[in-house]
Amino acid sequence: MPELPEVEVTRRSFAERIRGARVLSAAMGKPLRWPLGIEPGMLAGRTVREVGRRGKYLLLWMDDGVLLIHLGMSGSLNFSSQLPPPGAHDHFDLVTSAGTLRLHDPRRFGAVVWAESEHADPARKLLAGLGMEPLGEDFDAARFHAGLKLRRAPIKQVLLAGDVVVGVGNIYASEVLFLAGIRPTVRASRLSRIRTDRLHAAIREVLARAVERGGSTLRDFSNAFGETGHFQLEAAVYGRAAQPCGRCGTPIRLIRQGQRSTFFCPECQA
16 A cells, blocks of 8 residues: 555655646546546646645645545556556546656555545545645654654554554554654554654655665556655665564564554664
8 A cells, every 4th residue: 555655755756746737627437435526527627737746635726626535555656748548447547748647556445535625525534534634844853752742552553543643554563663763552542752753763764765765666656757666675674574683683573453454673662
């Protein structure tokens, strides 16, 4: 599943190219998770002002309204002035004066949704429950600590929930907990301020590094120009079960939490 770094990498790969472009036409393929909300043809004539991101949602702000795009479990965007005719797994085309933005999503868990603004439904409902942006200025260490104090679940599952901080997906949750020296099964509310400060810094460091490396490509992720990510090649614990820890040599352990794989070092993480 594309996580925050992959979505941010995708955004950066086409945001400048599409900024200021005029929408010529739009077309939907098979139904996605939620309806678009307007007839695709009604997007024609609008201008793309900016491409932003909130959590794992891409926001295409236009001169009138905003288009929200979610990549779901297997989605990816392609942006080009020369694309072949849509295939069976291509479900949305936004044709602009700068090129065509296409959503490719074999499993169709993605979404393209129109709203009058990010504060109007359905955008408001989709974005309302999201936590702090880990790469943004509002990711405050004190607020982060206060939010964790209210949660009795294991810290790994709290990070995945996304209501305290967004975007720390399964790969990155294992990595940030290793960097912070925190065992994934520790109850979030039991973490001291010193430990949550370490975790806060680790989240920023790991996610920023993942964006720099182009995200993680475990199966088929690529950015809007078809380029794959490389962060997975330098993961410290994720996907390394039974391999020696790079710090202490102890074999990396694999456990299941909430039906998700968790990797950690039993010696370095307490």
